[in-house]
Amino acid sequence: MDLRRHQRFPAHIQSVLSGPHRGEWVGTIVNLSKGGCLVETDGQVYSGMHVSLRLDVPGEASPILIARAAVRWNRKREIGVGFISVDPSHQERLDQILERLK
Numbered sequence: 001m002d003l004r005r006h007q008r009f010p011a012h013i014q015s016v017l018s019g020p021h022r023g024e025w026v027g028t029i030v031n032l033s034k035g036g037c038l039v040e041t042d043g044q045v046y047s048g049m050h051v052s053l054r055l056d057v058p059g060e061a062s063p064i065l066i067a068r069a070a071v072r073w074n075r076k077r078e079i080g081v082g083f084i085s086v087d088p089s090h091q092e093r094l095d096q097i098l099e100r101l102k
Contacts (some may be wrong), residue, residue, distance in 0.1 A: 005035055006033035006034040006035040006036070007033060008031040008032060008033040008036075008037075008038070009031060009032055009033070009098060009101035009102060010030070010031055010101070011029050011030060011031055011032045011037075011101055012028060012029075012030065013028065013029040013032065013055050013056065013057055013058075014026070014027075014028060014029075014055075014056040015027045015028065015029050015039060015053055015054060015055050015056065016053070016054045016056075017039065017041065017043060017045065017051045017052070017053055017081075018051060018052045018053075018054075019045065019049055019050070019051050020050065025041050025042070025043025025044070025045065026041065026043070027039040027040055027041030027043065027079075028040045028041075029055065030078075032097070032098065032101065033098070034083075034094070034095065034098060035082060035083055036069070036072070036080065036081050036082040036083050037053075037080075037081050037083075038078060038079070038080055038081075039053075039078070039079050039081055040077050040078055041077060041079060042077060045071050045074060045079055046071060046074060047071055047072065047073055047074055048070065048071065049070070049071045050068060050069070050070050050071075050084075051069050051070070051071060051081070052065070052066060052067055052068060052069065053065070053066040053069055053081065054066075055094075055097075057097055060093070060097075064090050064093050064094055064097070065086075065087065065090050066083050066085075066086050066090070066094075067084075067085045067086060067087060067090075068083075068084040068085035069081045069082060069083050069084055070082050070084055
């Protein structure tokens with residue numbers, strides 16, 4: 001049974017995760033929803049860690065920024081990220097991307 005609040009859509013979006021005092025890690029978002037995403041990365045991240053994300057969406061003039069997010073789980077190279085805080089202008093752009101992915 002899937003208990004997610006938001007439907008996830010397959011994606012292939014390059015991203016950069018930034019952690020407090022821990023640097024940056026490159027990743028690829030492989031599915032995306034209004035409330036979170038699944039990222040493939042070789043970065044050293046762990047459950048409970050707070051990060052910010054930069055989504056480099058093909059065809060977009062500038063990245064979509066997720067100001068605050070939390071790593072909900074990790075296994076091998078995959079991490080589940082839940083969005084905590086997204087600026088309204090970036091949320092609007094994220095919603096437009098999700099409409100295209102539907």
